[in-house]
Amino acid sequence: MHRLKALTIQRQLFTIIILFVFIPSLLVGWFWYQASTETIKQNAIDSNMKLVDQTSKALDMYMENVEVSTYPFIDNLNIQRFIRPSSLSPYALFMLTERIEDDLFDQMIEGRPDIAGISLVTETGRQVTDYHRMKEMLQMEDIHARNIALMERVDELENFHIIGVNRLGATPVLTVIRKLHSASTYWIEGMLVVDIHLKHMAHITENISLGGFHVRIVDEKGEVIYDPAPDQLGRKLSKEQMTYFQPLHDSSNPLDVQTREENIVIFHRSEMTNWILAAQIPLQTIMADMIDLRNLTMLVGTIIIILGMVAIGGFSLSITRALTYLQKLMKRVESGDFSVRSSKIRFKNKEIGRLFESFYVMVTELKRLVQEVHLSRFKEQEMKIKQKESALQAMQSHINPHFLYNTLEIINSHAILENNMAISKMTTSLAHMFRYNIGNAKQIVQLTEEMAHIRSYMEIQKARYRKLEVDIDVDLEEAEQVSTIRLTLQPLLENAFLHGYQQHKKKPTYMGLSGKAYADYYEIRMVDHGGGMEEEIMQKYNLAFSHKSDDLSAISKTFTSIGLINVHERIRLAFGYPYGLHLERSDSNGTVILIRLPYADNGLRYKGHQD
Template sequence: MDQWDNFQILGPGRVGATPVLTVARKLHNATTYRYEGLLLIDLNLEQIAHISKNASLNDINVWIADSDGQMIYHPDESRIGKPLPEATLARLGSEGSGYYRNESAGSGKGEIVIHGYSPLTGWHVAADIPLETMTGPLIRMRNIALAVGSAMLFVALAIVGGYSLTITRALTFLQKLMAKVENGDFHIRPKKIVERSDEIGSVFRSFFRMTGELDRLVREVHSSKLKEQELIIKQKESSLQAMQSHINPHFLYNSLEIINSHAIVENNWAISKMTTALAHMFRYNAGNAKHTVTLADEIAHIRSYFDIQCARFRQLNVEIAVGEEWLPRVSAVRLTLQPVVENAFVHGYRNRKPSYIGIIGEPGADAFTLRIVDKGAGMPSDTMNRYNRLFASGDGTDDIAGDKPEGQTAQTGPLTDAAGSASGGGGASGGGGHGGIGLVNVHRRIRLNFGEPFGLRIAESSPGSGTTIEIVLPLQTDNPDMKAGESDVPRHDR
C-alpha cells in the first residue's frame, strides 16, 4: 500500500463489476488538528485504462504497478491485482527509469520494456514494445533497399550484358569479314553497322576503307602483271619478227666480203666503204635484241647506217655530237637509234630529199639525253602532245592507230613503227613492210629494261620546221656486268 502525506492508496478492488482503485484520506479538525474521520475514494480503473490505451500504439502495452509489485493496471484484466514476477520486479528497481530486454514473453518473441518511476505515487509505469514493432520498419526498409538494389543491379547487368553482346556480335562479324579477306575476298560491302557512332562503327569504317584500298591495290598489281606479261609477249613477237628478217645472215656476210674484196682489188673505195658498212649493220642487227649494249655500240652502228644513206643522198648533212668520252658509260638497248633515225627518213622527209640529220648528246646527273633532229615536214602541236601523252602514260603499249589524228593511218603517221631493217626500207611494223622494230617498240623495250623515266619523247615539232625526238638513257658510273667500252657486239675488221 502506497502512502502519501495526506492520503493512502489502499489498492485495486471492485465495486460490483467495475474495477476500482481505492484511495483513503484522513480528515482532521481545522482547530484542534485531531483526527476526526476517513475519506475513501474509489477511482474507476477504466479511466486509467482509457488513458493507457491512448498512450498505447499498435502492439505496445502500457501497464502500471505499485511499489510492492502489485499490478494496478494491465491491458490483460486477468493480471490486474496480481503481483509481478520477481525477475521483473528486480529489473524495475526501487526508483529510476530505464529499459531492459525481455526474452521470456508469452508470445515467444522478444520485447523491450521501457519503465519509469513516479515519486509522487510510488508507481512504476512500463510499456512492453515487441521487437517486431521496433525492427519491423527497419526490416521493411532493409528489404525495400535490397529489392531496389537487386533491381538496379539487374538493370545494370542487363545494360552491360546487352552492350557486351552488341560488342561481341560486332567483333564476331568483324572476325568473319577478316576471314574472307584472308581468303582473298576483298569485295565486302559496308553493312548498317558502319552507321554506329561509337568506336565499333569507327573500327568498321576503317576496316571497310582498308579492304577497299587493298582491293584497289590488288587490281592495280593484277593489271600491272597482265601488262608486264603482255609486254614480254610483244617483245618476244618483236624479237621473232626481227629474227625472221635475218635471212641466212652468214650467206650475206660472205657475199658482202666477196664484193668488198673485188672492190678493193679494183680500187673502188666507195663500194668497199658501203659494203663494209652494210656488213657491219647486218652483223649488228643479227644480235640478240634483248641484250643491253653501250651507246658507243649504237653510235658505231648508226655511223654505218649513215655511210649508206650519205651514199644515196649526196646532199645529206649528218651531225653527230655526243661526247665520245660519255658513250661507254651510257646503257642502251640494241637497235635504239636506227628506228628513230629511219623514221625521220621515211616520214620526216617523205616526198622530199633529206637534208639534215643530227644526233646531239647531253649528259645529266644520272641520265644521258640524245636528241635526234631533222628538218623535215614536222607535225601539228596537238599531234605531238597526243603522242607525248601516249609515251608518258606508261610503257607506250596502247593502240597507236586508235589515237591517230583525222586523216592519218597507222602506216603513215609520224610515230608509226618505222621499219628497222638493215636495208633501210620503209614500212610500218604491223603493216605490209618488213616488220622491224620501230619507235613504240624502242620506247617499250627501254622502259622494260631500265624503267622510268627512261624512254622516248617528242621534244619539239611543227609543220615545215622539222622534229626533235629525245631518247633518255641511263648514265652509269660503274657497270658490274659490262666494262666501259665493252659489249656483246661482235667485231669484225673493216
C-alpha cells in the first residue's frame, strides 16, 4: 500500500484499474460464461419447445378447421340425392352434378385458397370432381381411379380420415376424406375427397423454420407429411429411420427432447392427427450469440480501460482550458457577435466537445430567431395572398358542379328521346343526389329533405340489385317537423350494403325505413336482411352510443369500422343527448338500427302516435 501511495495519481489509477477492474472482470466473465452456458442452453430449449408446441397446435387447429368445413356436405339434399343408389336419368344426373359443383364445390374452393380440388364419389361409382384451380393439366382418370380405390376401403377409415400425401401432377397435396352416410338407411354410400396444398403447412411451420430449425412432420406410418426438401414429401421412412421417432410413439407425453451428436431435437406428437413434428437445431446456433456476446464484452471492456488510462493524464488541463475559452466566446455573444465559431483549439475530451457543439447550436438558433423576427412581416403578407388564392379556389369548386348538373340534364334528355326511362330515372336520381350533397352548405336540414335524397339513392341501388325490395314508410307531414344532419341516412344504408350483405357474400334483398313519432323524439327504424354482426360487437357499439359525452373520438379508435360511430357523433354534437343511434338487433337474419332525432322546435307537434 505504501508503494502505491508513492506513485503518481495517473499510475495509481492505472494500477487500481488493472488490479480491481480488469483482472476481476476477466475472472468473473469466465466463470459467468461457464455457469450460464447450461442455463442459456436450457432456456433456449424451453422457449423452442413452446414454439414447437404452438406450431403443432396450429397444425391441429388447421386440420380441425378442414374437418368442420366438410360438415355442410353431410346433410345436403343434393349430396343425399347423388349418393342414393336409385337410378337417375342422364339429364337429371347432369343437372344434379351442376348444382353440386356450383352451390357446394365452388363455394368451398373459392372460400379456401388452400384447397387444390374436391371429389365426390359414391358406392355405385358416380363421381363429381372439381380441380379447376390447378394450373397444370391433370390426368382425371388417375384421380377417378384413386377415388374408387379409397371408396373400396371405406370400412377401414374413420368418418374424417387423413389419407396422407399424394401428388396431383407435380404438385404435392395432403388428401383427407369425409364419409357420407345416407339419411334414410344410415349406411355409408359416399365419400368426400379433399386435396389440400401442402404449401399451406409450409406457411404454418415458417416461423419455427426461421429460427434455424430443420422441421419434419411424419405420420404414424412413417410417411413424410412435410419436409423443407420437396423431394422428401410423401416418402416412406425405413424401419431404421422410424426408430428415431419410436420413443415418442410409446410415451404418453406428447413432448420429448433429445441431444444427438451436436444437435438438439425436439419432438411433439399431435393428439388429433398422431403426427410427430421433429425440430432439429444445432447447438452452435443456440450458443453462437452467447459466444459473440462474451467476446464483445471483453473487447469493449479492454478498449474502455485503455482509453481511460490515456485520458487521465490530460483530463485536468484540458477541462480548465476548455472552460476558459468558452467563457471568452460567451462574452462575444453577449456583445452581439454571433460569428463565434472557432477552430483554434481542438478539444480531445468528448464531453467538452459536445458542450462546445451545444453552445454553437444555441448561437446558431439565436441568430435564426433574430432573422425570423425581421421576416415575420413578409410571411404575414404571404399568408394573406394564400388566403385569397384559397378563396378563389373555393369559388371555382362551386362552378364545377354546375357543369356536372348540365351534363346530367343532357344525358336525361337523350334518354327521354330514346324512350329509355330506366336511364332517365337513374340520371335524375343521381342529379338530385349531387345537388343535395354539393349544392347547399347547410348542415341541419328537415327530415323530408334527407328522405328525398334517400329515395334517389335507393332508386340507383334498385337499378344495381334487381331483387332488392325497398320499403319506406315515413309520414312526410311528420318528417317536416323533424330536424336531422345532412347525409345521416345514406352512410347507414351504405354500411348495410357493405357490412350486412357484401361482407357476408349475400345479395341485397330488402331495405326498410319506417318512422314513428314519440313525445320527446322522432324515431327512424332501419332494417336489413344481411348477415349482421357478432353479439359482442353489437353490445360494444350500444355501450359507446349510451355515453352522454359528445366527444367519441377516443372510443372510435377501438372500432375497425367507424361509420356508425361517425353518424352517431354528428347527431350527438348537433342535438345533444339522448339523440343518436341504437342497435336493436343484429344477427344472421339482419340488423335493426334505431335513429332518434329531435323536432324542429323541440315541441310536441306530431300526429297519431303517442306512447
